[in-house]
Amino acid sequence: MExxxxxxxxxxxxxxxxxxxxxxxxxxxxxxxxxxxxxxxVRGDLVQTVxxxxxxxxxxxxxxxxxxxxxxxxxxxxxxxxxRKGDVLIELDDKDERAALEQARASVAQAEAKxxxxxxxxxxxxxxxxxxxxxxxxxxxxxxDRMKSLRDRGFVVQSQLxxxxxxxxxxxxxxxxxxxQVETNRPTGSxxxxxxxxxxxxxxxxxxxxxxxxxxxxxxxxxxxxxARNVEVGDVVQPGKELMVLAPAGETQVDVMIDERQLSRxxxxxxxxxxxxxxPDQRFAAELVYINPAVDPLRGSVEVKLKxxxxxxxxxQDMTASVDIEVARRADTVYxxxxxxxxxxxxxxxxxxxxxxxxxxxxxxxxxxxxxxxxILDGVEAGDELIPATNGVVKAGxxxxxVSPQSPSR
Numbered sequence: 389m390e391x392x393x394x395x396x397x398x399x400x401x402x403x404x405x406x407x408x409x410x411x412x413x414x415x416x417x418x419x420x421x422x423x424x425x426x427x428x429x430v431r432g433d434l435v436q437t438v439x440x441x442x443x444x445x446x447x448x449x450x451x452x453x454x455x456x457x458x459x460x461x462x463x464x465x466x467x468x469x470x471x472r473k474g475d476v477l478i479e480l481d482d483k484d485e486r487a488a489l490e491q492a493r494a495s496v497a498q499a500e501a502k503x504x505x506x507x508x509x510x511x512x513x514x515x516x517x518x519x520x521x522x523x524x525x526x527x528x529x530x531x532x533d534r535m536k537s538l539r540d541r542g543f544v545v546q547s548q549l550x551x552x553x554x555x556x557x558x559x560x561x562x563x564x565x566x567x568x569q570v571e572t573n574r575p576t577g578s579x580x581x582x583x584x585x586x587x588x589x590x591x592x593x594x595x596x597x598x599x600x601x602x603x604x605x606x607x608x609x610x611x612x613x614x615x616a617r618n619v620e621v622g623d624v625v626q627p628g629k630e631l632m633v634l635a636p637a638g639e640t641q642v643d644v645m646i647d648e649r650q651l652s653r654x655x656x657x658x659x660x661x662x663x664x665x666x667x668p669d670q671r672f673a674a675e676l677v678y679i680n681p682a683v684d685p686l687r688g689s690v691e692v693k694l695k696x697x698x699x700x701x702x703x704x705q706d707m708t709a710s711v712d713i714e715v716a717r718r719a720d721t722v723y724x725x726x727x728x729x730x731x732x733x734x735x736x737x738x739x740x741x742x743x744x745x746x747x748x749x750x751x752x753x754x755x756x757x758x759x760x761x762x763x764i765l766d767g768v769e770a771g772d773e774l775i776p777a778t779n780g781v782v783k784a785g786x787x788x789x790x791v792s793p794q795s796p797s798r
Contacts, residue, residue, distance in 0.1 A: 426775050453627070464477075485603075486601060492597040495593060496593075525563040616632060642694045644692050658676040658713055672700055679691075742773040746785065
């Protein structure tokens with residue numbers, strides 16, 4: 389019986405303690421108000437940004453192709469590989485081109501030999517023939533003069549003088565032919581010019597054969613990255629067909645589409661911070677350099693390009709990236725989280741502030757707007773606690789007390 393009495397007294401004690409705690413908890417809410425999450429207005433520098441996503445691009449792309457029709461025998465590079473200017477991209481079968489090159493070299497050698505023959509053999513031989521013709525003509529002239537003198541004195545008959553005349557005519561004709569032969573073999577002569585022309589043509593054919601052989605090795609015209617490859621070993625390539633696409637190294641840009649409602653905030657030269665989706669923790673600087681004057685009517689957006697002056701090595705063509713474009717900046721101003729301002733797009737925005745443990749509807753004047761923060765020009769001071777609009781339960785005039793959004797409600 390004594391144990392039962394003790395148990396009853398203990399149970400009554402516990403009930404009394406619990407009741408006292410409940411009364412204390414209820415009294416706290418009655419005195420200090422219902423606990424609600426609230427954000428504090430802050431004074432500091434506010435940056436307004438426009439956020440957009442797009443892709444990494446280079447201002448131009450180069451198509452790499454062949455200028456001869458041949459089989460592909462080797463491709464020493466892969467898609468996505470960085471190449472330097474002059475690196476071999478594709479090698480074509482060059483047997484025919486090498487044979488043509490050897491034939492052209494032989495033609496050059498033959499033309500050079502012909503010219504050398506004129507210079508070293510033809511001209512000296514013609515000069516010797518000329519000397520002989522001059523001597524023969526001189527002798528014939530003297531013989532004719534002698535016969536004419538004798539005929540005038542009656543010592544020889546007319547037929548002998550006629551023979552001397554014929555010998556003289558033949559000698560003078562041979563002399564004229566020898567002179568012409570010398571002239572044609574000299575550097576200003578026709579034979580020499582013809583031989584020089586043949587040599588020039590043979591050398592031009594050699595250069596053409598060399599170029600055609602070089603065209604069987606397709607090299608990178610500039611430094612860059614291969615972003616596409618449309619050829620395999622064994623393929624027959626033809627002039628005009630795109631075999632590879634090269635993104636030249638140099639200026640890197642971010643191409644994004646921005647809602648046309650943001651167009652009034654954009655201006656060339658605005659700074660931005662970008663990040664690649666594949667490397668979200670790494671940021672790079674960018675600058676707005678192009679705003680398309682036309683708006684896409686289907687999407688209601690405008691194309692914008694930002695230059696990346698110092699692109700990190702991990703940025704590659706067509707990589708997805710995001711940018712935060714700084715469109716305005718305000719120093720030493722009061723701002724709060726965007727979700728604390730209600731009817732922000734209306735004519736009379738307001739906040740639900742906590743003042744004296746009571747929720748108070750407070751009209752405000754707002755300034756710069758960002759995705760996460762909004763400037764409050766009037767109606768709120770730094771340190772004021774504001775209830776977010778997501779809390780639709782608390783009404784103006786209700787007794788409340790603020791707790792941090794990161795702290796659990798008690």
